[in-house]
Amino acid sequence: MKLFSTRIAALFLVSIMMVACRGQKSEKPPILPQQNMSFQERFNAQQENPFFEDGMAMRLPVEGTVARGGLRHDMALFEGTDEDGNYIAENPIELTESFLYRGKDRYDIFCSMCHGGTGDGRGIIMTGEYGYVPAPTFHSDRSREMPDGEFYSAIANGIRSMPAYSGQITVEDRWAIVAYIRALQESQFILEDELERYDVDIAELQQLYLDEQAREEALAEARAVTDDEEVSVERGERLYTRYACHTCHSLDGTRLVGPTFAGLYMSEREMTDGSVITADEEYLIQAIVDPRAFTNVGYDDVMMPYDYLSDGELQSLVEFIKAQSDN
Ligand code: HEC
Ligand code: HEC
Incomplete structure (x- = not known):
């Protein structure tokens, strides 16, 4: 009998405890029997602290501190150069289809308005209303021979009158754009003897090219005539x-x-x-x-x-x- 009533009492106690801990929020301050750790002296942000020579409570990181993930020791990846500062010839990131499409996406957003959708240097700024330094074509021998690192550097640091895009374009995206420009160059360039392997009429292609050139010259001429001719x-x-x-x-x-x-x-x-x-x-x-x-x-x-x-x-x-x- 004694044992039984002790069990009932224990059961009663447990059920009371369970009712008490149903997880609701309470607006009342918690009961803290031991308060030593809860209220300590500290400095607020921007507060003064005479303990330090410069009087600032907020401390700067030790000189040379590198944020986690911020170590930029890989020159090839981050600068596009080798240890001696020469541009690296090849993209350090492995080429995949999705990487290339990422490059296309970024190129169309950040470069095409000046360098043109196909990289021919005839982006929308070339319509004359905008008056910007003409952007060069990527389909010149000079551009085709430029190492990958030089393209990367042009995006990261800017080049002459072209501003840098390091603020807008991440390191990986810059390399993706470089890969895409290479693809654009390939798409517009083929040697005559390579062409012979395909079933195309070279003479016809050359004629198409000449026609296109003539069309553009005529356009430029028409534009020059309609421009106002004030000279001063x-x-x-x-x-x-x-x-x-x-x-x-x-x-x-x-x-x-x-x-x-x-x-x-x-x-x-x-x-x-x-x-x-x-x-x-x-x-x-x-x-x-x-x-x-x-x-x-x-x-x-x-x-x-x-x-x-x-x-x-x-x-x-x-x-x-x-x-x-x-x-
Ligand atoms: C606002 C127009 C503009 C945009 C946008 C632009 N560029 Fe340029 N880019 C130029 C101009 C202008 C030059 C020529 C600079 C000079 O010679 O003063 C140039 C030069 C370059 C060169 C050097 C070419 C050479 O033959 O020396 C590269 C490479 C280049 N741009 C890549 C890019 C890439 C990649 C992007 C996109 C991330 C881009 N540019 C976006 C205007 C632009
Ligand atoms: C990206 C830089 C750049 C821009 C922009 C530029 N030039 Fe030049 N220009 C040069 C360089 C470099 C030379 C010298 C190399 C050469 O002779 O080709 C030169 C040469 C010249 C020369 C011959 C000068 C000489 O000493 O013999 C003339 C004239 C000239 N530029 C006019 C212009 C005019 C006009 C504009 C604007 C409509 C212009 N340039 C825009 C870089 C530039």
Whole structure:
């Protein structure tokens, strides 16, 4: 009997406890019999602390601290170069179909408006209304021979007048874009003897190409005729900034990417092929429209052809350059 009543009492106690712990929230402060650990002295964010020499309570990480996952020791992956700083030839990330499609996706978003959907350098900025430095084509021998690392670096660090995209595009995505540009280049380039393996008419292809070229020339001509033909130094000055000539040519004699315009007109220009040319009007026009024809000694052949300018624009630029020799 004694045993039985003890059991009843125990059962009663357990059921009371279970009722008490049904997991509801309570607004009342918890009962803390031992409070030592709950209330301790501390500093708030941004608070002063005279203990440290700089008086700040918030401490900076020890110099050289690397955030978890932030160790960028892999030069090839993060910089596109080897230990000596030379561009690496090949993409360090393994090529897969999904990687390539990721590259296409990113390319279309970040590069196509300037470099064109097919990489031919005829993106929407080239319509003339936007006045940006023309973006080069990726279908030149020069571009085809560039190592993968150089493309990566152009995205990560920018190149001359093109801004860097490191803020918008992650390391992996940059390499995906590089892979996609390589695919674009392949898609537009085939050697004649390779072509012979396929069942196509080479003559017909060449004719298609020539037709396309003629069509574009006619378009450019039509556009030049309809452009207003005002020629003035002031217009030239506006175009000098609008077409970003100022990013490479100074007016005060400073050497930038290209030679200064100060005193350029009628000066003797030394070319890499050994010739010396007087910078008359004809030369200036050629230097703007077809800059690859000659290269000044001591400069890189990096200026993109401004072959889409109207006559009025070209002549105004020339007048503006001439005006830089007047004083
Ligand atoms: C706002 C227009 C613009 C965008 C967007 C742009 N570029 Fe460029 N890019 C340029 C211009 C302009 C140049 C030429 C720079 C110069 O020579 O001053 C250039 C040059 C380059 C070059 C060097 C080419 C050479 O022949 O030296 C590479 C490579 C390149 N861009 C890759 C890219 C990639 C990849 C993207 C997308 C992530 C991109 N660009 C986005 C305008 C752009
Ligand atoms: C990306 C940089 C860049 C931009 C932008 C640029 N140029 Fe150039 N330009 C050069 C370089 C580099 C040279 C020298 C190499 C050469 O002779 O091809 C040059 C050469 C020239 C020359 C011949 C100068 C000489 O000393 O013989 C003329 C004229 C010229 N540029 C005009 C222009 C005009 C006009 C614009 C704008 C519509 C322009 N450039 C935009 C880089 C640039």
